Amino acid sequence: MNIRWDAVVNPAAVEARRLPPSLPQSAIDGNGNCIRVRVQLFGALAALSRQQSVELTLPAGVTIADVIAILGDRLGEAFTTHVIDARGTKHRHCRLFVAGYPIEDVQTPLTLTMELTEIDVILLIAPEGG
């Protein structure tokens, strides 16, 4: 008897996906309407953008993608193309941390807190050449 592959085991019985990261809340302004973040750019991204740190005050409900779009407007298209692809997906070799926690999905919303939130963005080496 040829037992079906998808009948041999129950995938749902085994935790098989990454757990979404639990994000700390982001900073709000004094009125509780806006989020304050400081984006730090490292390595090639800093050289490319000619800026290592950018502080932004953003409306509540923004996502990481919104932050990238705003930075793209300020720092130029080269910044955007190094961080996300044409479909808006973050390049794998671009690592992005919110308050020290890694974020893969740029649609992740920033949430509210009283403190300034640090966002670190860095481009890692994509391939090993040579």
Place this chain on the structure above:
Amino acid sequence: MNAFSRREFKLVPESALHEDVWVPSSCALCYGTCSILAHRSDGTVIKIEGNPDSAVGKGRLCGKGVSGIMTHYDPNRLRYPMRRTNPKKGLYEDPGWKRISWTEALDEIAEVLRKVRADDPRKLVVQRTTTVTASRVPLHAFATAFGTPNFSVSGGGQHCGNGAHLISGIMHASWSVVPDFEYCNYAIFFGASKGHSAGHASCSNMGKAADARVRGMKMVVVDPLCNFAAAKATEWVPLRVGTDAALALGMCNVIVNEIGVFDGPYLQAKTNAPYLIGPDKLYVRHPESKIPLVWDATTGSARPFNEVPAANVALEGEFTVDGVACHPAFHCLREHLRKFSPAWAERVSDVPAATVRRLAKEFATEARIGSTIVVDGVTLPYRPVAAIAFRGAQGHKNSLYNFYAIDLLNHLVGAADVVGGCLGFNPTSHGHPETGKVRYIPAAGPDGLMVVGSWMGYHYPYPPAEPRLPKNLGLQDLFVVGMTSPFLDSTDREEMWEKFDVPYRPEVMINFGANLVMSIANKDAVAESLSKYKFIVSFDLFLTETSNFVDIVLPDCSYLQSLDARSNFPFIFSLPGGLGEWCWPIRQPVLQPDGEQRQFAEVLLNLADRVGFRADLNAAYNAWLDLQPPYRLMGDNRYSYEDISDRELKNNFGEQRGLDWFKQNGIIKWKKKPEEVYWRPFVDVRVPIYWEFLKPIGEKIATIAGPRGLKIPLEYYDPLPNFLPCRSHCCNKVGFDFYGFYYRDVVHTNSFTMENPWLDEAARLDPFSYAIAMNRAEAGKRGFADGQKVWVESESGRRVKGRLKLTEGIHPEGLGFAAMCGHWTDGQPVAKGKGVFYNDLLDLDWEHASPVNINLDLCVKVRITPAEDAP
């Protein structure tokens, strides 16, 4: 009474008179990185053994590992920084080394780095040897922080990875593959030595392979040479060099078209076999969602693949969707395979058609398609066959299709990451039971195809990046299927960079331990490339042939003097696959530095401080090591490498298990679960038996490269595998009758270990290590004698001299060279003049690289002529 009478002394307990300890650490004589115990007595290491507590080796250690003591104590080790005084650089130019202080060295290096970073950081190339696996993160972090994308692993990758690791990644979510030795009953090795000599998890695999042989596993070794694996195999199948794909495709054809055996349920549920393919060779997609369609046999309609139960999808037949005729990918594959008859396979590979049929039948029958087995209380698919490939099938212009074709054997019978089958090295980890780290699981990416959960870097094999006008010196941002590149050093590199308007040129190199002059191709090409650099700094144990092009050489610590918090991570690289234990060993200093030696990782931190990018380097370490609060490196704080290692260990294993805990214990380990080892049924991902994504990539590359005068041969980008000949197969020059190739020797690691006197002695006792293996009958026909000195000349006129060793154990057309010998530097007197420098025969240019994965062709058509006896 004597003034020194014993009665006048208070006796010191013997235990305090001398030290006698066994220190747990990690080997670094090859990238296998087996766990060791170093026996230190009164400050001297007197013996090295395997660590029986560790899953990495389980107490076994190879000849290289036990000989490491001689590499460490070699009197030719570098002990202080040196600067060249002769500005002229060349293969045989004496650099005129002059001792300098560390302060002088670091000041000068920092000044150079500061200038180039301000000018254009991409002008820095960072290069490392792959022998020390743990060097990856410190050097990657440094390059990342500096801002250069140009990273090289010297000959590594070009010689062992662009085909092997690409296919292992796409099909098994791992760096390499291995039979499930515990349960496999029938393994075919195509040019692979997993379990028989060096390489990933080498000592562990040697034990597992030996146990499997005792258990009765049949092992067939397909290789031009009756090598270390073949010598222990049930059967050796010699084939013509570089024709592995032909044999594998012939076997695939027999399996699906002659025997008609394949694992339909696996193909339906776990591959893209049911995806409909249109006449343009692309998926037929839903008009709005663009999701690939399958044919739902129950409703008689085309539907998105993720909406149809796997059991209902069609694998064969012709269907019409929106007026267009289309077929399931498996149907296309089956038809495609028909042209690869056993007779055709025999003509190409020289393996008799009857053998092709027999091997295919044995493989398919032994797969026991449809069977299950209970492991640790879990019922799992059971397919006790595996087809494995590595360096032999890899070292060719056609390596992608070689591997694709070989791995298809596994997927046709469902023997992929299930009990007894072909396993990736640990593609799925649920993490340590207490912390949940390090956790990774393959996931479904675009079109439902598998994206690896863990990788050696961030150049994931799937989905491939979008080809673009290249900005990297290696051109991998154009040739996106490739991982490592020949174009940093190729003879046509300048032409390529001009063609693609690469806006800068390399000026400065930081080299860690790589001997590039010997490790990628012919020395003249590499010498010309290295001589163009304005400044090279190199961390080394010894002076090498490459040192002649270096401006400042820095004395590195050996592995017995070094610290690495992750000597065997990623787990997909060199932790044994299959059941057993997860194991995280560290490497720790057993001895203090001698003279002014310093560990490279600490020096790189110092340089970042001097140049002024410590904050970037801290951020890069955070990213590479995935450090999370409270263990992240903050701001531009000056952490030592010990601090960083401590934080990484605590980040992964809890506050109580930092560096001190690991120094005491050496390793941490925990049991693997069946659903981690045999993960395939548990994870909802598919792998491509039809590489649809290749075609548009090839067309996009051609669109960019064509107008710039570089023709891309699109036959390399066909979605289904073919046999494509290497240049050597097309050589018709009179007298060039042999295919030169090199193979890994069990007693040597690349070009590194020839200086070790114990290993040199073993190699001199081995009749093959320093010789050229030639078929005895062929030699007889041509009048060559055993031990005779000969010139071996390539089609392009390059030649090397060596001594013949005649044997029946090599294909009549093959000429086998062991390891990477033939050193000529005075810095390594033991190695000097031993063996043959095979790489000197290799051309290094676009014509000798794969147009798809830019893998260098390592086989050469050669002729042999007698040489005089003089050395």
